[in-house]
Amino acid sequence: MMMPRLASSSGGLPSAVRWSQLLLEDRLRPGDVVVDATLGNGHDTLFLCRQVLPGGHVYGFDVQAAAVENAGRRLLEAGVAASDFSLFQAGHETMPIRLPGALRERLAAVMFNLGYLPGSDKQCITQTETTMVALKQAVEWVRPGGLVTVAVYPGHEGGAEEAVRIAEWAGTLDARAFEVQHLRPVNRTAAPPECWVIWKRGN
Numbered sequence: 001m002m003m004p005r006l007a008s009s010s011g012g013l014p015s016a017v018r019w020s021q022l023l024l025e026d027r028l029r030p031g032d033v034v035v036d037a038t039l040g041n042g043h044d045t046l047f048l049c050r051q052v053l054p055g056g057h058v059y060g061f062d063v064q065a066a067a068v069e070n071a072g073r074r075l076l077e078a079g080v081a082a083s084d085f086s087l088f089q090a091g092h093e094t095m096p097i098r099l100p101g102a103l104r105e106r107l108a109a110v111m112f113n114l115g116y117l118p119g120s121d122k123q124c125i126t127q128t129e130t131t132m133v134a135l136k137q138a139v140e141w142v143r144p145g146g147l148v149t150v151a152v153y154p155g156h157e158g159g160a161e162e163a164v165r166i167a168e169w170a171g172t173l174d175a176r177a178f179e180v181q182h183l184r185p186v187n188r189t190a191a192p193p194e195c196w197v198i199w200k201r202g203n
């Protein structure tokens, strides 16, 4: 049977990350400049490269050296030129001091995949305070028509608080400037991953 395009890998409805990817896939174009705010193992970084190259650029952030190394290796092994991406071992909350100022309000998207590095010891998870700083910066730095996507894991340690704070903040975004959607399973007792999508009104 043919797999539906809007499906998770098991054939069910899209996961939080898959929702993010589907919306990004639909809107990103070669030449766009984007940010992967949480590099991890670089799967999302490679996904972003495939949307914006040739001609675009992918910036990436992670606080862990191993994540920056793994993501960089993944891109090079996939044939992405080193000049097409810039990875920082730094928190996403430092975005305004790491990115060229000319990119302010020019980014086509900022993608967040919160929580911990898969396969790691789960010691290094995103922290609510720095996540909130970075999210507020991201909505400022995307261009009109740009997207901020966030996969959040309320079932992870610290993730429940992060999910609540994101929901409180997202609900306060001015509806004249942003459209905000929240995609999540609602009939499971465990706390499944959730996707937030923020679209900056404009072209």
Ligand SMILES: C[S@@+](CC[C@H](N)C(=O)[O-])C[C@H]1O[C@@H](n2cnc3c(N)ncnc32)[C@H](O)[C@@H]1O
Pocket: 037, 038, 039, 040, 041, 042, 043, 044, 045, 061, 062, 063, 064, 067, 090, 091, 092, 093, 113, 114, 115, 116, 117, 118, 124, 125, 126, 127, 130, 131
């Ligand atoms: C769920 S993983 C990301 C998965 C990744 N996008 C992938 O495709 O494999 C979350 C990552 O966020 C990183 N992280 C934690 N705090 C951070 C911060 N302040 N800024 C950037 N990354 C951070 C962790 O080190 C971890 O690698």
